[in-house]
Amino acid sequence: MDLQNYSSVSEFVLHGLCTSQHLQIFFFIFFSGIYVAAVLGNLIIVVTVISEPCLHSSPMYFLLGNLSSLDIWLASFATPKMIRDFLSDRKLISFGGCMAQIFFLHFIGGAEMVLLVSMAYDRYVAICKPLRYVTMMSWQTCIKLVFVSWVIGFVHSISQIAFTVNLPYCGPNEVDSFFCDLPLVIKLACMDTYVLGILMISDSGLLSMSCFLLLFISYTIILITVQQHSANGIAKALSTCSAHIMVVALFFGPCIFIYVWPFSQFSMDKLLSVFYTIFTPLLNPLNYTMRNKEMKTSVKKLWNRHVTSH
Numbered sequence: 001m002d003l004q005n006y007s008s009v010s011e012f013v014l015h016g017l018c019t020s021q022h023l024q025i026f027f028f029i030f031f032s033g034i035y036v037a038a039v040l041g042n043l044i045i046v047v048t049v050i051s052e053p054c055l056h057s058s059p060m061y062f063l064l065g066n067l068s069s070l071d072i073w074l075a076s077f078a079t080p081k082m083i084r085d086f087l088s089d090r091k092l093i094s095f096g097g098c099m100a101q102i103f104f105l106h107f108i109g110g111a112e113m114v115l116l117v118s119m120a121y122d123r124y125v126a127i128c129k130p131l132r133y134v135t136m137m138s139w140q141t142c143i144k145l146v147f148v149s150w151v152i153g154f155v156h157s158i159s160q161i162a163f164t165v166n167l168p169y170c171g172p173n174e175v176d177s178f179f180c181d182l183p184l185v186i187k188l189a190c191m192d193t194y195v196l197g198i199l200m201i202s203d204s205g206l207l208s209m210s211c212f213l214l215l216f217i218s219y220t221i222i223l224i225t226v227q228q229h230s231a232n233g234i235a236k237a238l239s240t241c242s243a244h245i246m247v248v249a250l251f252f253g254p255c256i257f258i259y260v261w262p263f264s265q266f267s268m269d270k271l272l273s274v275f276y277t278i279f280t281p282l283l284n285p286l287n288y289t290m291r292n293k294e295m296k297t298s299v300k301k302l303w304n305r306h307v308t309s310h
Contacts, residue, residue, distance in 0.1 A: 009169035014091040028086035038075040041285030042068035059137040071281035077104040078179035098180035111153030113211040118145040120218040
């Protein structure tokens, strides 16, 4: 399908993060370092989970490895272009490239939301039903949970892009961000898109809120259940689930703000987009490796094995 058949606009102009030449040079260096660190950090988790038998046979670490894989994609769908654009006078993106960014953002974001729910379910079973953990979190169950997360992400993304790509774009083509996102792009269509925009963005808001509520309920049940069985239960449960809870807060906070109140004119929207697409993939590996003794031990073991082999 030729995307440009539906539009007289062949490219979009991205405003980027700022217009100051000095700041753009600083941002080029800063975000290049952040991007490399995010990709390497998540890649280390993926390689460690695959390499260590005690990890890839564990449902929790299998799901964590998949989360890191998604984070690599989340950090890569727009950040490399943003970094390159810091050195460009005009920040252009083709119509097809713009639609691809929207597709991958919602595909990866949707899959990651559902995967975080799966990880919460894993912690719920491990803490609240430990005797049934091996049965309930079998290898087949883990595969199904990951598969479902990818399918839901794909269906969610297709439902967004199918409408967006067919809108008529014939006039303004400037996107006030460093990448193409749904709320900003549909406003450029040469028709009244308010109702359509509400329907499309409600899809993202509904998915975000549904997953967030499921996560909130899961961790609430965990805390209540553990408290009833142990005097120091809450402290132990928070210690076990703290990394997951922090990831949920970092991931869903900006996401819900952007997609539940998408038509607000807050100046923080661009800042939240930066945090959601760049810093969250960086903080996830730091959160899981620095706060997880088993993961730190496995990373050190993998590093020592690599050093001794050379």
